[in-house]
Amino acid sequence: MTEATRSHFWHSDGRRLSGLSTLLLLLPFFAIIAFVFVYPILQLLVISILEPHPTLDNYARVVDNPVHMRVLMRTLWTATLVTALSVILGFPVAYYMSRAKGTVAALVAVCVILPLWSSVLVRTAAWSFLFQRNGLVNSALMSLGLTSQPFKLLYTQSAVVISMTHVLLPFMILPIYGALRSIPNDYGRAAAVLGATPLRTFLEVILPLSLPGIVSGSLLVFLTAIGFFITPALLGSPQEMMISTLVSKQIREVLDWPFAAALVGVLTVFVTLLAVIFSKTLRFDRLMGNAS
Amino acid sequence: MKPPTDRGSLALGAYVYAVLAFIIVPLVIVIPMSFSQNDYLAFPPSGFTLKWYSEYFDSRQWRAATWLSVQVALLTALFASVIGTAATYAMIRGRSRLVTAFQILLIGPIIVPHIALAVGLYLFFQTIGLSGTIPGFVLAHTVLTLPFVVFTMAAALGKVDPNLEAAAMSCGATRFQAFRLITLPLVLPSLASSALFAFIISFDEPVVSFFLSGVRQKTLPRRMFEDIEQNLTPVIPAIATLLIVLSILILLGAHVLRSRSVTR
Numbered sequence: 001m002t003e004a005t006r007s008h009f010w011h012s013d014g015r016r017l018s019g020l021s022t023l024l025l026l027l028p029f030f031a032i033i034a035f036v037f038v039y040p041i042l043q044l045l046v047i048s049i050l051e052p053h054p055t056l057d058n059y060a061r062v063v064d065n066p067v068h069m070r071v072l073m074r075t076l077w078t079a080t081l082v083t084a085l086s087v088i089l090g091f092p093v094a095y096y097m098s099r100a101k102g103t104v105a106a107l108v109a110v111c112v113i114l115p116l117w118s119s120v121l122v123r124t125a126a127w128s129f130l131f132q133r134n135g136l137v138n139s140a141l142m143s144l145g146l147t148s149q150p151f152k153l154l155y156t157q158s159a160v161v162i163s164m165t166h167v168l169l170p171f172m173i174l175p176i177y178g179a180l181r182s183i184p185n186d187y188g189r190a191a192a193v194l195g196a197t198p199l200r201t202f203l204e205v206i207l208p209l210s211l212p213g214i215v216s217g218s219l220l221v222f223l224t225a226i227g228f229f230i231t232p233a234l235l236g237s238p239q240e241m242m243i244s245t246l247v248s249k250q251i252r253e254v255l256d257w258p259f260a261a262a263l264v265g266v267l268t269v270f271v272t273l274l275a276v277i278f279s280k281t282l283r284f285d286r287l288m289g290n291a292s
Numbered sequence: 293m294k295p296p297t298d299r300g301s302l303a304l305g306a307y308v309y310a311v312l313a314f315i316i317v318p319l320v321i322v323i324p325m326s327f328s329q330n331d332y333l334a335f336p337p338s339g340f341t342l343k344w345y346s347e348y349f350d351s352r353q354w355r356a357a358t359w360l361s362v363q364v365a366l367l368t369a370l371f372a373s374v375i376g377t378a379a380t381y382a383m384i385r386g387r388s389r390l391v392t393a394f395q396i397l398l399i400g401p402i403i404v405p406h407i408a409l410a411v412g413l414y415l416f417f418q419t420i421g422l423s424g425t426i427p428g429f430v431l432a433h434t435v436l437t438l439p440f441v442v443f444t445m446a447a448a449l450g451k452v453d454p455n456l457e458a459a460a461m462s463c464g465a466t467r468f469q470a471f472r473l474i475t476l477p478l479v480l481p482s483l484a485s486s487a488l489f490a491f492i493i494s495f496d497e498p499v500v501s502f503f504l505s506g507v508r509q510k511t512l513p514r515r516m517f518e519d520i521e522q523n524l525t526p527v528i529p530a531i532a533t534l535l536i537v538l539s540i541l542i543l544l545g546a547h548v549l550r551s552r553s554v555t556r
Contacts, residue, residue, distance in 0.1 A: 022386030029379035033397045036435045040412030089311045096308040111312045118539040119496035121516045122532040126318040227405020229499050244407040264408045275403045
């Protein structure tokens with residue numbers, strides 16, 4: 001083989017697709033994303049600033065009305081609470097998962113991954129059974145003697161927070177697990193050999209190295225919680241709306257499109273800004289379970 | 293190991309299993325409830341009956357909703373896996389300056405809340421007559437599932453040595469033949485599992501379906517939403533049990549496919 005043919009071999013279309021084929025293969029993807037994702041969102045943003053006439057009034061109505069402001073604050077607070085609860089509940093599970101072996105590891109993984117692939121409606125429905133007046137939570141509390149009267153649990157913000165944490169917990173556990181798995185075992189052993197207590201090893205070696213996973217999981221949970229619709233709509237109180245349920249009400253009952261569009265605008269811009277700021281830490285591919 | 297570590301790991305274990313119970317109990321609690329003779333969903337369930345299952349299978353409305361969701365999910369799985377694989381292949385093998393645009397547009401449907409997309413599509417599809425139609429549902433669900441297909445296929449295609457295709461082509465194969473005869477068989481398990489995931493995401497998708505469903509064309513999640521919101525009948529635990537079984541089957545399928553994969 002001459003030098004010329006060899007270089008032709010490596011630089012021919014044997015390795016790289018031609019520009020035209022690349023474009024043709026990408027075309028369906030860009031077309032569907034443009035028409036079914038970018039266009040409808042942009043159309044809403046345009047409506048929010050152009051209707052009934054070019055104005056920022058629709059956005060002013062979000063900020064000026066104390067009721068709407070309370071909805072925004074409640075949404076942020078709920079998302080923060082759900083994120084914090086997910087870290088507290090999720091980190092130890094991720095840590096345990098990263099250390100477990102064999103059957104135990106498989107069992108824990110199934111418990112974390114199965115809910116991720118089961119319907120949000122199934123999980124929300126389950127909580128609405130559990131939170132009934134005569135449901136499991138109330139009967140457990142009463143049989144433990146903690147209360148003599150059943151609590152009103154359904155249609156409260158607590159119900160929303162608990163079930164949202166339940167639904168979003170896997171989104172926290174998997175990124176933290178990914179980060180913990182990438183810490184070599186030698187680091188912990190080295191710290192132990194040098195005389196660090198297990199607690200100190202954890203605080204000074206494991207925790208700092210797992211921080212990217214915690215940040216990534218927190219963002220994922222927070223971003224999803226901000227726009228969550230099903231759980232607040234089914235378990236929350238109509239007096240304590242979140243932004244998504246307010247949007248739904250504006251469209252289905254009030255039919256106020258420009259205002260609903262402005263609400264969607266606030267939500268979309270806020271979420272996109274957060275995602276851009278933290279774009280380096282977000283690792284979505286880890287969610288598919290092939291974090292290799 | 294020293295005793296303090298043991299006590300610590302015991303406490304950690306107890307905490308972890310409590311959290312796992314919190315995750316898994318609400319999911320499996322619907323299974324005994326679906327066989328309960330109680331009409332009012334009280335706990336603990338009593339007796340044993342299959343009447344809620346027969347109510348589901350006998351109801352024309354539930355059957356229609358399920359059939360609509362099955363059709364939409366099958367078509368979504370087909371479109372998303374073909375479009376997603378083509379795009380991923382082009383990104384990996386092609387020389388495209390669109391990489392950044394591709395990556396941004398790819399995570400868009402994950403970042404932007406589904407409620408925002410649902411409302412946007414509700415307005416857009418109504419003006420072009422796609423609201424409440426199978427093509428409308430399929431287009432929307434394809435957008436929502438594409439990122440998952442691309443992540444799976446990028447991992448699989450990235451592990452196929454490009455020299456394999458180059459060798460086939462230097463032996464006279466066209467690019468398409470090289471892909472079909474060499475690369476495709478290697479990534480087929482990943483392609484099948486991404487189609488499975490697209491199917492289950494579409495089949496269970498509640499938010500966009502909620503807004504796109506018409507008075508007559510309702511997906512299964514939309515029907516379930518209405519039932520839970522309005523009267524919470526004991527048919528719901530029966531359907532939930534069936535859906536959990538479906539999720540388990542899909543995960544098992546994906547697991548088998550992955551263990552067979554050469555590019556794992």
